[in-house]
Amino acid sequence: MTDLSSDKINDLTARIKKNEGAFLTLIRERLGIIIHPHQKMDLHHTLLEACQKFSLTPEEYLHILTFSSNNSLEFSHLIAGITIGETYFFRDNNQMQLLNDNLLPELIQSKRERDEYTIRIWSAGCSTGEDIYTIAMMLCELIPDYKRWSLQLMGTDINAISLQKATLGRYTQWSMRTITDYFKNKYFTPVNHCFQISPQLRELVNFSYLNLNENTYPSILNGTNARDLILCCNVLIYFDNVSIANLMKKLEDCLVPGGYLLLGASDPVILKETELLQHHSQGLYFSRPAEKQWSPPSNPLLITSANTGAAKPTLVKTTLAPITDLPKHTTPELGLITKLMRESQWQEALNIIDKNIIQGKKTIFLLDAKATALANLGKLSLAIICCHESMSLDPSNKQSYFTHAMILLELNQLTEAETLLRKAIFFDHRFVEAHYQLGLLLFRCKNPEAGLKCFRNALSIAKNEKSDYPVSEFSNLTFKQLVTILENELVIYSKHSDKNNSDGAKQSPGHSSSSRPLA
CATH class of the missing domain: 1.10.155 (Chemotaxis Receptor Methyltransferase Cher; domain 1)
Incomplete structure (x- = not known):
């Protein structure tokens, strides 16, 4: 200076x-x-x-x-x-009590009753990660058999340096100032006047770059869809009323029916664009209303098999159109499906898709669109069936393999997901989303060098595409936005790669991140 x-x-x-x-x-x-x-x-x-x-x-x-x-x-x-970068463990005592005594136990009990052993929690605007790690500690205490579960915890922020610190999981005494000795001794190790979070806890949480001001969520591609609980504290204070109303609507759309949204005590609340229910119990929180019962149409054209295993089509080399090419829709209705998908209006798109399929218009486009919409709505088994249908029509359809891979990641089937991502890349070496998601997966599987290589491949591809074009047919994400995301991910994970290389020997043999699928 x-x-x-x-x-x-x-x-x-x-x-x-x-x-x-x-x-x-x-x-x-x-x-x-x-x-x-x-x-x-x-x-x-x-x-x-x-x-x-x-x-x-x-x-x-x-x-x-x-x-x-x-x-x-x-x-x-x-x-x-x-932006406020200062945070600490167990920061808001009232909110932590609400989570520990009410919301998390209710969520866990509900999941057990339905034999669903997956919990998806997102800290939006997570800074250096203390809040989401606090929730991870709570879950480990509340679920004695948590290793049987798929705990999908994610933190996002616009500050790549903060995310880098969160990924490393090393904190000063200032961040630890309200944590009890029990949690400090159980989940941290003193290192050079700091405290290193335990590998078991660090592996439960995934951190990614996300600008909440951009229209790129909810989406299965960045893990913001179908969340059981969203924590968004001291974030809305930065925005004007119009933006706050829009953000709250989008956060609502990221929740599963019955899911919870928690804000900071100082965050302004604007509910006029939402259907969120407001609750007062040991503090203020919101929930998304339970959905009306939905069932797929009883049309044999689409649902032909209940098999949800990985598809095994024959690999066929084809010449594919550039990723920026959009299909030439024959009707305005099909164009509307694409528009709704890009706006993350999954249920609205699904209604039109089902109408066309029932009328006998089964196409690869409709099947891919339906699989994507169902996956984003959390209806994973039905989405897999659609992927199989699409693959049966075209065994070289990269989108079917990619969507199926994203679903398998949600189901914590990482090995199978990696196979499908590599097949998608085999059919289109410039499939930028597949390169990016494969990179994230390889990082979770403790292969950081290969993960960085995938990020660089994706960045090289994205930089050579038209910046204002959408990355894919069903996404509102542009190549320009993806470049920003990839550049930030490289900042976040490059330091994490160095840390893994330096302390890899300290990790237990054979321990992998399979307890947490890609988010």
Whole structure:
């Protein structure tokens, strides 16, 4: 950092104030974050630090931010300065009591009664991961046989540096200031004046980059779909009322029927766009209403087998269209299906798909769309049947293998999922989503070097596609957004790879991350 004279600092401060409006607009447009009047002094301090750190004028810094990705050093500095990065274990005592005494035991009991041994929890805006690790500790205490379960815990944030720290799982005494000796001794090991979270706990949680301001969720592709519980604390305070209403609707859509949403005590609440139910029991929380009973149409054209095992089609080399090519729909109704899928309106799309299939219009497009919609709604067995139907029509259909792989990851069948992802890539070497998901899977299976290679392959492909094109037919994610995600994932996992290489010998032989599928 450059040492500047007081005159130079005064000049930079004046120019920052002059360009304040442009910085505020950029922050709002890129991140959806609103800087309130009482926060402007902190923003000015962050901008002044950046000018000193990078030896830039405010105008130069603004120009770089405008054209750089969110994971660039310059933008990362801005994100870190305007978001709350300070958190600690068992942070909100009332909320933790609510989870430990009510919500988690009720969820566990409900799952046991239905013989469903999967729990899916998402911490949105997780910072350095203390909240989601706290929930992981609770689950380990509440479920004596938790190793029989598939505990799918995920934390997301826009700050790649915070996610990198969360992935490493090493914390200072400040983060441990309210944790009891019982939890500290059971789940942490002292290391160089810090506390390293235990491997058993670290393997239960997956961390990923996600910008909540972008329309890329809910989706099975980033694990935000069909969540039993979402924790989103001290996040909505950054947004305006329109954005808050939109975010709460999207978070509701990410919940299973009956799922829970917990916010921070200071977060504003706008429910007008949602059907969320508000509850007061040891604290405020929300739930998604239980769904009306849904059943598939009794049409033999689609549901021909109850077999949910991995498909074993014959591999056939084909010449495939570029990933950016979209199908030439013959009717406006089929175009509407694509539109609804990209907007994550899975049930609405499913209704139209079923109507077409019942009318005898069974096509690969409809079967792939139905499999994707069902998977995102958490109806995994039915989704697998659709994948099999599509594969029977075209054994070289990469989308069927990919969707089937994503479902198997949800079912914790990692080996079978890896096989299907590799088959999808075999049929299309430029299948960017398959490269990315295979990379994530390889990291969970403790093969970080291969995982990084997959990330780099995906990044290379994405950078060579048209930035504003959707990554796939049923996704609203653009190649530009995927590039940002991949660049951030490389930041997060590169350090994690170094850590695994240095302490791999300390992990128990044969121990894998199979207790947690890809999220």
